[in-house]
Amino acid sequence: MDDPEHPASIMNDELARQLTPAQTKAVFHIDGPLLVIAGPGSGKTRVITYRIAALIDAGIRPHNICAITFTNKAASEMRQRTIALGTAPGAHISTFHSLCVTILRRYADKAAIQPNFSIYDDSDQTKCIKQAIKDCELDTANFPPSRCLDTVSALKNSLIDPDSFKNNADDFFSKTLAKVYMRYQHILAERNGLDFDDLLMKAAFLLRDNPDVCSELGNRFRFLLIDEYQDTNHAQYKIAKALVSSHNNICVTGDPDQSIYRWRGADIRNILAFENDWPNAAVVKLEENFRSRPEILRIADALIAQNKNRKPKKLIPVKPPAANITIAASEDESQEAQTVVQQVKDLTGRGAALNDIAVFYRVNAQSRALEEAFIRGQIPYQIVRGVEFYNRKEIRDILAYLKALVNPDDEIALLRIINTPARGIGKTTTDAVRAYAASNNIGFFDALKKAGDIDSLSKAPKAKIAVFVNMLEQFKTHLTDPVAALAERVFIDSGLKDLLQAGGEEDKDAVENIYGFISKAAQYDRQTENPTLLDYLQQISLFTDVDAYDTSADRVALMTLHSAKGLEFENVFIVGLEEGLLPHERSDTDNEDELEEERRLFFVGITRAESNLFISYARYRTIRGQLNRAIPSRFLYELGEDFTNRNVENQCCYDDAESQEIQHQALEKGDLVRHDSFGLGTVREFIDMGEDSIAVVKFNTGQTKSIMLKYANLSKI
DNA sequence: CATAGCCGCCTTTTT
DNA sequence: GGCGGCTATG
Numbered sequence: 001m002d003d004p005e006h007p008a009s010i011m012n013d014e015l016a017r018q019l020t021p022a023q024t025k026a027v028f029h030i031d032g033p034l035l036v037i038a039g040p041g042s043g044k045t046r047v048i049t050y051r052i053a054a055l056i057d058a059g060i061r062p063h064n065i066c067a068i069t070f071t072n073k074a075a076s077e078m079r080q081r082t083i084a085l086g087t088a089p090g091a092h093i094s095t096f097h098s099l100c101v102t103i104l105r106r107y108a109d110k111a112a113i114q115p116n117f118s119i120y121d122d123s124d125q126t127k128c129i130k131q132a133i134k135d136c137e138l139d140t141a142n143f144p145p146s147r148c149l150d151t152v153s154a155l156k157n158s159l160i161d162p163d164s165f166k167n168n169a170d171d172f173f174s175k176t177l178a179k180v181y182m183r184y185q186h187i188l189a190e191r192n193g194l195d196f197d198d199l200l201m202k203a204a205f206l207l208r209d210n211p212d213v214c215s216e217l218g219n220r221f222r223f224l225l226i227d228e229y230q231d232t233n234h235a236q237y238k239i240a241k242a243l244v245s246s247h248n249n250i251c252v253t254g255d256p257d258q259s260i261y262r263w264r265g266a267d268i269r270n271i272l273a274f275e276n277d278w279p280n281a282a283v284v285k286l287e288e289n290f291r292s293r294p295e296i297l298r299i300a301d302a303l304i305a306q307n308k309n310r311k312p313k314k315l316i317p318v319k320p321p322a323a324n325i326t327i328a329a330s331e332d333e334s335q336e337a338q339t340v341v342q343q344v345k346d347l348t349g350r351g352a353a354l355n356d357i358a359v360f361y362r363v364n365a366q367s368r369a370l371e372e373a374f375i376r377g378q379i380p381y382q383i384v385r386g387v388e389f390y391n392r393k394e395i396r397d398i399l400a401y402l403k404a405l406v407n408p409d410d411e412i413a414l415l416r417i418i419n420t421p422a423r424g425i426g427k428t429t430t431d432a433v434r435a436y437a438a439s440n441n442i443g444f445f446d447a448l449k450k451a452g453d454i455d456s457l458s459k460a461p462k463a464k465i466a467v468f469v470n471m472l473e474q475f476k477t478h479l480t481d482p483v484a485a486l487a488e489r490v491f492i493d494s495g496l497k498d499l500l501q502a503g504g505e506e507d508k509d510a511v512e513n514i515y516g517f518i519s520k521a522a523q524y525d526r527q528t529e530n531p532t533l534l535d536y537l538q539q540i541s542l543f544t545d546v547d548a549y550d551t552s553a554d555r556v557a558l559m560t561l562h563s564a565k566g567l568e569f570e571n572v573f574i575v576g577l578e579e580g581l582l583p584h585e586r587s588d589t590d591n592e593d594e595l596e597e598e599r600r601l602f603f604v605g606i607t608r609a610e611s612n613l614f615i616s617y618a619r620y621r622t623i624r625g626q627l628n629r630a631i632p633s634r635f636l637y638e639l640g641e642d643f644t645n646r647n648v649e650n651q652c653c654y655d656d657a658e659s660q661e662i663q664h665q666a667l668e669k670g671d672l673v674r675h676d677s678f679g680l681g682t683v684r685e686f687i688d689m690g691e692d693s694i695a696v697v698k699f700n701t702g703q704t705k706s707i708m709l710k711y712a713n714l715s716k717i
Numbered sequence: 718c719a720t721a722g723c724c725g726c727c728t729t730t731t732t
Numbered sequence: 733g734g735c736g737g738c739t740a741t742g
Contacts, residue, residue: 071732097732122731146727196732263730363729365733419718426718542732562730586729601730624728625733724738 019050026253026284027051030058033244033278035271036253039315040300040607041291041568044253048225049078051251053087055223062090066221066243069095070228072543074566092221096236097196097542100203104194105538107213111206113194116534118403118410119541120193121390125149127412128193132183136176143180152181156197157233157265159204190443192409196542200235207242218246228566229254229274233265241277248278256311257304260562260601262593272311288316291568293323293611300606302640307596315607323609325643327636328616332627333366333576336618337373340573343614344379344556347571354380356570358557360605362582366575367558374556384549384559390540394500394510395517399537401490405475406534408445415444421499423468429461445472483536484522491518561605572609574602577617578630579694602635631694667695673714 019027023043026036027050038044048067056062069075075093083089092099101119108115120128129145129152155165162185166178188195194202207214224244226232229252232240244250252274259268275281289297294317301315330336344357359370367383374381389395397420400413407413411434419425436454437447451457451465471494478486491497491514500507500514524539525531549557551567561574561582576582583598606613621630667673671683673695684696695714 095732144727199732261731264732365728368733422719424718428718544732560730581729584729622733718742720740720742722738722740724736726736727734 033281034251038286041289042286064222065091230259295323299639341377380555577633
């Protein structure tokens with residue numbers, strides 16, 4: 001579909017002729033707000049790319065264009081494509097988070113932060129929130145760190161700062177949580193760290209409180225384009241609104257049916273209410289689908305039509321019919337994986353390339369069984385996962401060294417490296433230094449420098465600390481060296497390399513990984529105009545493995561349904577279509593909104609497929625080491641009458657003897673029931689499918705389960 | 718102060 | 733079945 005080799009610029013007639021009328025309108029309607037409602041496979045990304053080119057062709061300087069994508073990968077692809085269209089480079093194309101880093105660094109003083117901030121990831125955040133809970137003298141049993149973090153994250157995404165949260169807290173729990181939030185922010189500030197949500201919140205507050213910054217940025221970015229607008233949260237919405245307040249040249253594209261990040265604060269109302277926010281907005285709908293065969297679109301359509309809370313939208317196929325859709329049942333997850341591998345072999349036998357094949361699943365844990373099957377079947381694959389690479393111990397170690405050089409207040413980084421490799425500086429010593437830092441109101445690194453003055457320390461640890469401090473100071477004299485050179489110096493001179501080389505086979509991989517890291521840094525040094533260590537560290541904090549996913553490598557891609565957004569494949573497998581997995585049990589299926597989001601997730605998966613779609617579920621699945629009986633997902637029955645009858649039920653061959661014995665029993669919502677192992681519960685939902693009927697029961701243990709009546713002995717009371 | 722071994726916790730999805 | 737954190741031991 002794309003034509004990156006075309007040498008001409010966008011205004012070239014021939015290129016313009018490749019666009020549909022709707023696409024043409026979206027590309028060339030240049031002034032004022034524009035909403036592009038674009039279904040899956042409608043060439044949305046292509047439209048944005050052409051639009052950037054069209055703006056430049058119309059005389060807008062690339063420098064004045066800002067495009068926001070959902071992932072770094074999408075950003076770098078878009079950069080390449082605009083250049084391939086023959087337009088000048090220089091447009092700012094990045095994610096919201098990267099844009100905020102840029103803004104916060106430039107206006108650090110006005111945002112009341114230091115520009116050399118560290119970006120705190122998940123595990124750093126967990127450490128800080130645990131500290132905060134402890135400082136507030138609370139028990140982690142009543143205030144679990146993960147719950148607290150989730151709440152804090154939601155507050156930040158809604159732009160509620162600790163003070164206003166505290167002022168509005170009226171019950172005991174909120175008041176206590178307000179203290180934790182306050183303390184957590186205080187700890188981050190002390191360490192000169194920002195978490196992911198801070199990047200958005202601080203940028204939003206900066207723009208809110210500084211009209212001059214707002215208009216300066218409005219001048220800089222005279223055209224703002226936002227992709228995947230259905231997944232913006234409140235903070236991002238406010239940032240966008242502030243950025244265009246002086247000119248209203250905003251163009252957003254998205255699809256409400258593909259909104260799958262509600263749990264992260266995404267607010268689908270942002271796209272639904274776009275025309276209220278910008279009343280003179282032009283609206284373009286892209287409903288033609290250039291990606292999938294009509295059979296695939298038909299079941300996608302039938303599925304998504306089950307969502308009540310949506311604006312109806314058709315998927316109009318352009319390709320002729322020729323799809324293969326299969327629903328297969330397996331005994332368990334390893335057999336399911338084996339079936340996938342077998343099917344992959346069939347496909348490649350018929351000439352399919354491995355990178356035309358993808359396998360999607362709901363949770364990362366499902367990748368294990370698949371991985372084993374692919375290894376056994378000797379089929380090259382790549383798992384596209386969140387932050388695998390940067391989460392490795394050795395990478396975190398070297399990163400901690402580099403972070404500590406840039407941001408001496410980063411206590412987490414310093415504590416990580418102070419005794420790695422072992423320098424005889426243990427907990428007793430570091431506790432004494434921390435106490436000294438706290439009582440003298442200085443940073444951890446300053447306290448280390450003054451370790452000689454700490455009375456509670458004896459001579460030996462003082463000397464060891466001095467050696468450590470000298471080493472870091474020595475590294476700091478090389479701060480302006482190329483990042484790769486500095487990273488290698490640190491790796492060798494810190495003793496990390498010797499430590500790893502003395503180790504076993506696993507540590508050999510670790511050395512390899514660090515050299516992989518160094519060559520990535522070298523690539524950064526080469527490709528960046530003004531490379532600095534600070535910039536590099538802040539950039540890679542926002543980088544995930546998904547961004548490193550190599551679409552051209554001849555390997556089957558394995559990823560979660562969430563990661564699949566924006567991608568397309570000739571052949572798609574979706575595994576684990578079971579109650580509890582898709583829809584996931586952690587999403588409250590009583591809550592219509594959450595159930596609908598799970599349905600959209602399945603919809604996103606289906607609409608990635610061009611021609612061949614394989615859907616599968618297992619009758620048994622091992623979850624956390626426990627073998628569980630699985631029930632086919634309710635979504636399978638929503639794929640359309642003819643399709644469901646022909647495929648699901650015929651393939652659901654339950655031949656267990658016990659199924660004969662249990663007679664069909666009708667239940668109703670509200671019925672009190674007893675289960676052999678879960679005890680008493682209340683029926684929340686009853687899906688009557690004859691002998692395949694399913695009851696969704698909320699048990700008194702607190703858990704909600706979907707029970708297939710013919711398997712479980714569920715008696716009505 | 719370092720290390721090994723054990724206990725208990727959690728596990729949706731990601732920038 | 734995996735990891736972080738704690739404890740007991742050297």
